[in-house]
Amino acid sequence: MSEARSAVWRSLRRDRGALVGLVLVAIVVLMAVFAPLAPYGPKERDRDALEALAPSAKHLLGTDGSGYDVFSRLLYGARVSLLTGLAAIGLAMLVGIPMGAVSGFAGGWVDWALMRAVDVMLAFPSVVLAIAIAALFADRSVTTVIVAVGVVNVPLVARQVRGSVLQVRTQEYVTAARSLGMRPARILFRHVLPNCLAPIIVLATLGVGFAILSAAGLNFLGLGPEARVAEWGVMLKEFDRHVMSDETWVFIPPGVAIAITVLGFNLLGDGLRRALDPRTR
């Protein structure tokens, strides 16, 4: 196991794209970790700032029209974005992995029924389904967005896991385990699922990027937390107030932050795919 792990690590280290991705993700994680060192709190308003203030020594990236410090909110926003992305994908995995595993392993009508459910969910454009799910919440918050984005990702996870399980279950060691009289559940958890781990890890990494992007979109549309919450998509809602007066410092940084984060997870996920799946090399 550790030998395999070091092989993966070696191939990741030689992969320029994966390294760039790792650095970008690390930057965002550091932003989130050191957010309390920011000069202002996430909901702290500069009462002297009656309008958006240009970047200065006092406010590194200026303030928005409500007197919030853009730089500080950018750092705190990293926390919300990472939390949202990880939690949403965690939720999708929690539901999607068992769904896909049972579907692929059991076969028959169980498989048929579960995959038709997947088809139904995939028939919706993802943002449209997420919007409808978000509208189910009377009080919208960060949780709303996590649930909406998580649910939208469930069918994708289920389908991927099912595919991997179908591949692995024809392997000889599975046949061997079965002929030894091992219980199906035990075969699934001890032998099949661990061998499906690689594609799941890749999917999760790419998924976090996609989830952060979708979550920012929902927040921007106003289906997430209220405007005082420091989140990148929420910060971009103020665009209309600032574009005509060319106060670009309010709306450029949050977008760059989202793009860097999503790019980081995408590059890292692609790199992991190359490292974990020798066939694509």
Add this chain to the structure above:
Amino acid sequence: MLVYVVRRLLLAVPLLIAVSFLVFVIVSSFPGDPCREQLGQHPTPEAMQACRQSLNLDGPFLERYVRYLERAVHLDFGHNIRTEEPVRDEILKKLPATVELSLVALLLAFTIGTWVGMRSAMRPGTWIDVVGQILTLGGISIPVFWLGMMLISLFGVKLGWLPFSGWTPSEVGPDLDYRTDFLLLEPLFRLRFDVFLSALRHIALPAIALCTIPLATITRMTRSSFLEELGKDYVTTARAKGLPERRVVGRHVKRNALIPVITITGLQLGTLLSGAVLTETVFSWPGLGTYLVRGADETNYPVVMGCMLLFVTTFVIVNLIVDVLYHWVDPRIRAEGAR
């Protein structure tokens, strides 16, 4: 072939029924009581009853579902809770703006994506390949709504080259008496090229922003499809008999390599509609995206229901058409299907 088409059509029906059920479940679970909101805190029982009946909130769940299906098949989605207009009329009014925006974006993405993808497959590692990779990574990483903001800020406000709002007849073509809501296509068909040009200028920025989403997939797909095709034996044969590379690609490779690209382009519709919702909001585009978002924000459920049903049905039907076309274009798949 006909058997295949009929079979696919028959398969689409249960899918649509299941989808409509999910839409109904979601929409019926919306928080709040629309009748109470509409009639105030102390309505008369008669008014309440009438309201519940007109909004299909009366009776057991399954009965309501059947009634809703019946109405939906007749394109009756009920009345907008706020404006009290029929949702169908409002949708028909807003549909053209979304259709035109999506079509222009898809056209842009296909033209640029296949060109860049083809070039980068023919010359891997050169500058065009780098451009392709930037398009691919940028398209999946940059939030489309933020890209729209950047375009507005740069080309709309700072440089003042292009308009970034006002997709209305009076802004696009004040001297043309529009008869439809197709602000781009109508002047084209009526040969009013001045108005058509004005419409193109109005649609340019949102379309450029929106096209980046399908562009990423189309570029990547074209590149890998061409690379795969270029490695095949018949290409070596064609080269060996002395055909110039231009003809090898133009005559032989292109035909085969573009088939999966066309399929992918069709399947991009889902992500395109998702992107359209965000793009429309940034540009205040009077289409279905902004309509759906406002509807969801107000938990205006006839609106959400109508939009979702329309989006999903379109998506399912387009997938079906793409599948059928794919079969029709590629004889190899047709042969497999016949077996």
